[in-house]
Amino acid sequence: MSFLLTTLTKKQEVDSIIRDTIDKVLDLRFGRASDADCHQLDDILAKSAREVSKFATIALVDIVSEEIQVYVKYFDITLISSMIFFFNAHHLKMDSGTADHTKWIGAFHRKQDFIDVVEAIFRSAMKGKLIVTCPLPPERIPKFQPLFKDV
Template sequence: MSYFLPHLHSGWHVDQAILSEQERLVVIRFGRDHDEECIKQDEVLYRIAEKVVNMAVIYLVDIDEVPDFNKMYELYDRTTIMFFYRNKHMMIDLGTGNNNKINWPLEDKQEMIDIIETIFRGARKGKGLVISPKDYSTRHRY
């Protein structure tokens, strides 16, 4: 759990965060604050927050505290990152088949910055789906 990134404590707060931001991307990490994967992800998000402040605002939501979106966004993974721009859900093709969210901890700061920048640039051009700068289809080695 990151104490340095803002937490949203109700469904209303999540909605307001998404609705009120008009110029930047809204990045929301859904998960359990005490989960090991969430802690790793929060650390990366905290470290990049200053670098992406002109492009994005980052929020954290504990899915146990705010269960309102669990079914709507299918938040069943340990950590999930979703992106919104001007009240629109932004999708990113990561090569995994799930274009709605990132549902694993991205531990590389530069990769996360690149993804946020790619989505931000695409969103400003009016695109609802952008292609990831890196293909994650071979992330798992079987």
């Protein structure tokens, strides 16, 4: 299903979609096509794309690409899959009860969870807010343990 979504492999493509997506939430999924977690998330994203198309644009960012490493480092993409949200070129943050408000880490449990999150982000962004409270109950938010290297 992920073949239905735009895949970005160049820094210029990512810059362009961030700059050119106006009055819609831009959902960038950072990951690898070969990763099982990405497959699950991509399936949900592809199935949701039409339903959110009036207020959101979804694109996949292939972190295997050397050109994309500048974004991988900038957004501290250490866990796959990760989603970053933008609205009118502003990076939006979401408080989902995890330590990291800059991105969504992991797959959604179901299609409606993704739609609910994107709607909440869109509504908040339209009001000028740059941080959104996650609308999902805690049991449907992926849990992860950060790994600290060289501490």
